[in-house]
Amino acid sequence: MVIENIITNVKDMENKLEDYHIEKVYLESSDLLKRIQRVTTDHNREIGIRLKDNQELHVGDVLYQDDDNLIVIDVLPEELLVILPRSLKEMGDIAHQLGNRHLPAQFEEDSMIVQYDYLVEELLSSQGIPFTRKKRKVGQAFRHVGHSHG
Template identity: 65%
Template sequence: MIIEKVIGNVEKVSTEGRHIEKVYLSSDDLVKRIQRVTTDHGKEVGIRLKEPKDLIDGDILYMDDRNMIVVSVTSDDLLVLRPVTIKQMGEIAHQLGNRHLPAQFEENVMLVQYDYLVEELLEQLGVPYSREERKVKKAFRHIGHSHG
C-alpha cells in the first residue's frame, strides 16, 4: 500500500467503530515525505506524500469503513524549560537561537531536544528545567540560515 496524502487527523475525524493500526514515527521522521514504515500489526506501508507537508501526531494515512492507519509519534528525550522572568526567557531564547536549535512551545514551557551542552548552559544561566521523555505533536524543524 502506498499512501500519497493525509486524509485527516483523529482530533477532527471520528474513529468510532473503526479498528486502528498505528505507525510509530520519531519526530525526526515526521519531515520525511518518502519512507517505508510498518504498522503495529506488521503491515508494510509506503508513504510518498505529494504535498510538501510534515506529518503530525494523529494523522490518518488510510481509512475505510472498518479500519484506519494512524501516525503515532514516539517520545523524545527533551529538555523542558520553565523560565521565570521575561529576561530569563529572552536570554535563553537568544542563546539557543545562536546555536540554531529548533524549539517548540506548549503552554508556559519551551521544549528542545536533549543536548548536554544546552543542559550545562541552563545550569549556568539558572533557568529552571527538567529532562523528560515526552511526545511532541510535530517535528522539530530547523530553519535554514547562513551567516554568509
C-alpha cells in the same frame, strides 16, 4: 500499499475512534518531515508513503480508512528539556543563546521545549534557569531553519 495523501486527522473525525480497529505507525518526530519513506505499522504491515504537494505528517494523521479500520500516525517518546523561564528577560536570554546554536524549539504555555542536549543542560544549570528533563512525545517535528551568517 502506497499512501500519497493524508485522508484526515483523528481530531477532525466525526465518527468515534472506538468504532474502528486502529493500527499505528510510530515515527521519530524528525520523520514527520519526510515526504517519502517506508514504514511498518504496529501490526507489521509495510506501507510506502509518498506524499504529494509538500504535505507533512502530523500526529493523528489518518493514512488509510475503511468502514472498520484506520492506520494512524503517532510519534515515539524522546528525551526533551522543558525550560521554565521565570521572567520575560530570562526567556529572551535563553532563547537568544539557543538561537545562536541554531537549536529548534517549541513553545507550550509558559515553557520552551528543546530536544535533549547535554551541553544545553549544562548551560541551563550553570545559569540557574529552571528546567526538567523528560521523555515524552511531541506533537510536531523540531524544524531546523536553514540560515547562514554571511
